Amino acid sequence: MEDFNNAQYCYQDRNSSCKTYSLSTSIYITLYIFFSLVSAVTVFLNLLVIISISQFKQLHTPTNLLILSLAVSDLLVGLIVIPAMTVAIMESCWVIGEYFCALHMYITLLSASSSLGNLVLISVDRYVAVCDPLMYHLKITLTRIKCWILKTWCCCIIYDAVLIKISVNVQVPSRCFEECFFVEGHTWVNIMDLIITVALPCSIILTLYLKIFLVARSQAQKVFSKTLSGVKTLEANKSERKAAKTLGIVIFNYLICWIPIYFTQLIYFATGDSSSIFMCFLPLMNSFINPIIYAFFYPWFKVTIKHFRQFRN
Numbered sequence: 416m417e418d419f420n421n422a423q424y425c426y427q428d429r430n431s432s433c434k435t436y437s438l439s440t441s442i443y444i445t446l447y448i449f450f451s452l453v454s455a456v457t458v459f460l461n462l463l464v465i466i467s468i469s470q471f472k473q474l475h476t477p478t479n480l481l482i483l484s485l486a487v488s489d490l491l492v493g494l495i496v497i498p499a500m501t502v503a504i505m506e507s508c509w510v511i512g513e514y515f516c517a518l519h520m521y522i523t524l525l526s527a528s529s530s531l532g533n534l535v536l537i538s539v540d541r542y543v544a545v546c547d548p549l550m551y552h553l554k555i556t557l558t559r560i561k562c563w564i565l566k567t568w569c570c571c572i573i574y575d576a577v578l579i580k581i582s583v584n585v586q587v588p589s590r591c592f593e594e595c596f597f598v599e600g601h602t603w604v605n606i607m608d609l610i611i612t613v614a615l616p617c618s619i620i621l622t623l624y625l626k627i628f629l630v631a632r633s634q635a636q637k638v639f640s641k642t643l644s645g646v647k648t649l650e651a652n653k654s655e656r657k658a659a660k661t662l663g664i665v666i667f668n669y670l671i672c673w674i675p676i677y678f679t680q681l682i683y684f685a686t687g688d689s690s691s692i693f694m695c696f697l698p699l700m701n702s703f704i705n706p707i708i709y710a711f712f713y714p715w716f717k718v719t720i721k722h723f724r725q726f727r728n
Contacts, residue, residue, distance in 0.1 A: 451498075454494075468480070477557060478537070481540060482709070484567075486705070524579070528575055531613075532567040532568075534669055538624060541662055664712070
């Protein structure tokens with residue numbers, strides 16, 4: 416299937432550069448078509464989410480604004496990260512240049528950190544909605560959510576820029592993908608980054624959702640003991656729990672897609688082994704799956720798709 420016997424170096428006059436391998440034409444074209452379709456669908460679906468929430472005022476709720484912010488992160492992945500990663504996976508020689516390498520790495524870090532930041536805000540939003548529903552509309556307002564979303568993006572933009580500046584050492588010229596992605600940096604910076612951008616946010620998310628689960632179970636046990644006067648409150652709580660469940664699936668999807676690559680990074684820091692670079696595409700599927708989750712669980716997204724089809728016809 417692959418011809419690995421005729422290995423050639425990216426630069427024939429540099430035997431230390433990475434090797435390039437030839438794929439059969441059919442596999443080469445098929446993989447490019449597949450990755451291109453994933454990129455196009457990711458962009459299209461996340462644009463639908465952004466347009467839906469932006470255009471319809473009835474969808475301007477705190478929770479939906481957080482979903483909108485998360486969709487922007489996923490849109491960046493579809494527009495920039497997936498195409499660049501496709502070239503990196505398909506072409507062992509990095510031919511795009513050092514500046515696009517730095518841009519690719521920065522957008523990758525930004526999309527990951529902003530997604531996780533939005534998921535933390537979503538967890539807080541669902542925690543208040545389920546655990547303190549009577550105070551939800553006082554504590555979680557549109558103005559506050561917009562403010563926190565803006566702060567989250569600003570922190571991610573600044574933090575990732577600083578991280579790229581102090582830890583990245585891009586080769587000139589970048590001869591292969593390993594030299595672009597598995598850059599030589601300070602181990603302590605990498606470990607600190609994993610703690611700040613992975614361990615801490617994930618701990619907050621898991622803790623809040625554990626509390627949500629316990630409260631939701633407790634509320635469910637009290638359903639049959641409530642009188643008729645409490646039906647509306649129970650229905651409201653049921654709706655909030657359903658939203659928490661849906662967004663919990665989104666969070667679980669993020670963890671499943673991203674955690675393996677973080678473990679891979681830890682292995683790389685310890686051993687210098689870059690053989691697992693093909694796992695780098697797994698986190699990108701998170702941005703592809705998120706809008707599909709919305710399509711299954713959110714009626715407003717289905718309505719938007721229906722309107723879009725009618726508009727095309």
